Amino acid sequence: MPAILGIESTCDETAAAVVVDGHDVRSNVVASQAELHAKYRGVVPEIASRAHIENLLPVLREGVAGAGLAPGQIDAIAVAYRPGLIGSLLIGVTAAKTLAWALGKPLIGVDHVHAHLYSVALESNASPPFPAVGLVCSGGHTALYRVNGWPDVAMIGGTIDDAVGEAYDKVAAILGLGYPGGPAIDRLAAAGDPRAVAFPRTLLGRDSLEFSFSGLKTAVLYHVRGVPRRGEDVKTAAHEPPAGQALNDVCASFQAACVDTLVEKVRRAARATGARSVIVGGGVSANRGLRDALAAFPLPVFLPPLRYCTDNAAMCAGLAHVHLQAGRLSGLDLDAVTFSELRRVS
Numbered sequence: 001m002p003a004i005l006g007i008e009s010t011c012d013e014t015a016a017a018v019v020v021d022g023h024d025v026r027s028n029v030v031a032s033q034a035e036l037h038a039k040y041r042g043v044v045p046e047i048a049s050r051a052h053i054e055n056l057l058p059v060l061r062e063g064v065a066g067a068g069l070a071p072g073q074i075d076a077i078a079v080a081y082r083p084g085l086i087g088s089l090l091i092g093v094t095a096a097k098t099l100a101w102a103l104g105k106p107l108i109g110v111d112h113v114h115a116h117l118y119s120v121a122l123e124s125n126a127s128p129p130f131p132a133v134g135l136v137c138s139g140g141h142t143a144l145y146r147v148n149g150w151p152d153v154a155m156i157g158g159t160i161d162d163a164v165g166e167a168y169d170k171v172a173a174i175l176g177l178g179y180p181g182g183p184a185i186d187r188l189a190a191a192g193d194p195r196a197v198a199f200p201r202t203l204l205g206r207d208s209l210e211f212s213f214s215g216l217k218t219a220v221l222y223h224v225r226g227v228p229r230r231g232e233d234v235k236t237a238a239h240e241p242p243a244g245q246a247l248n249d250v251c252a253s254f255q256a257a258c259v260d261t262l263v264e265k266v267r268r269a270a271r272a273t274g275a276r277s278v279i280v281g282g283g284v285s286a287n288r289g290l291r292d293a294l295a296a297f298p299l300p301v302f303l304p305p306l307r308y309c310t311d312n313a314a315m316c317a318g319l320a321h322v323h324l325q326a327g328r329l330s331g332l333d334l335d336a337v338t339f340s341e342l343r344r345v346s
């Protein structure tokens with residue numbers, strides 16, 4: 001029954017968690033920096049790194065104590081070492097290496113995006129039938145995977161511009177809804193008409209597994225502020241943002257365009273891979289509209305509990321258990337890596 005301490009600091013959440021046996025979450029501590037970045041309407045890397053330094057030790061202490069363990073009772077240290085912001089990654093990776101060395105415990109580096117997929121296995125022993133299509137949709141990532149089993153994961157498609165969560169955050173900024181924008185848009189969308197505004201579904205080529213959300217974001221901008229005349233900068237032009245029912249309708253119509261696109265790509269990926277189930281993770285997997293749409297999907301769909309959708313360390317500690325079982329340990333020379341795995345074409 002190995003107890004693994006997970007550390008997550010890839011972006012703007014400082015998190016620590018203890019997970020036993022890959023499923024049993026004994027503690028899950030997340031210090032969000034959302035308030036620090038809100039006035040910039042997005043994550044400022046330098047501010048994120050500094051906040052990680054301040055938050056990490058208290059979060060680690062709470063994570064270990066919350067699990068009712070002394071540091072010596074931890075069996076391994078896991079850390080998300082890729083992908084992410086370099087300054088943010090370095091704080092978590094350095095802390096993990098230091099702890100592993102000081103406690104004399106194995107170190108396990110995990111891929112943050114793969115960990116988002118693994119989050120469906122937390123607090124659950126029901127294994128998805130493999131192969132599965134994996135969709136990670138978050139603020140930093142929107143990608144499709146063929147999941148052959150844990151941790152045999154191959155990327156089969158991804159966004160060519162914005163991540164879907166990034167589009168939510170930028171549309172929320174256009175609508176004056178603050179950061180992060182996903183939860184606010186999701187809430188307002190529930191009271192709006194998804195057919196009120198015909199925003200584009202960018203599906204690219206007929207069998208394409210790529211995503212593009214940049215045009216949708218611009219369509220919302222033009223809908224709200226008008227199509228710019230030659231030489232006019234719509235980003236600074238005076239405008240009256242929608243309010244009341246009109247705001248709800250824009251949110252619902254934007255959300256419908258995102259959800260339709262995500263579900264269609266999952267459908268294509270399932271066809272292309274012969275998948276037996278679907279796994280969805282990442283911040284946008286908390287979205288009510290997406291969850292409702294996937295409820296009608298013809299394959300079994302596995303979604304994480306809401307507390308494990310956004311960035312957390314339990315998913316890292318959980319995935320690390322699989323690596324530990326397979327003897328895939330990292331050395332103390334583990335380095336932070338900013339990019340995700342390269343796409344494997346099969």
Ligand code: KG4
Nearest residue numbers: 138139140165180182186283284287310311
């Ligand atoms: O997984 P996450 O915490 O960070 C990354 O790995 O990027 O995802 C954060 C993203 C943000 O863009 C946020 O707006 C979005 O997830 N998000 C949502 C919802 N909750 C969070 N987007 C749509 N609907 C939600 N309910």
Ligand code: ZN
Nearest residue numbers: 116138282311
């Ligand atoms: Zn994430």
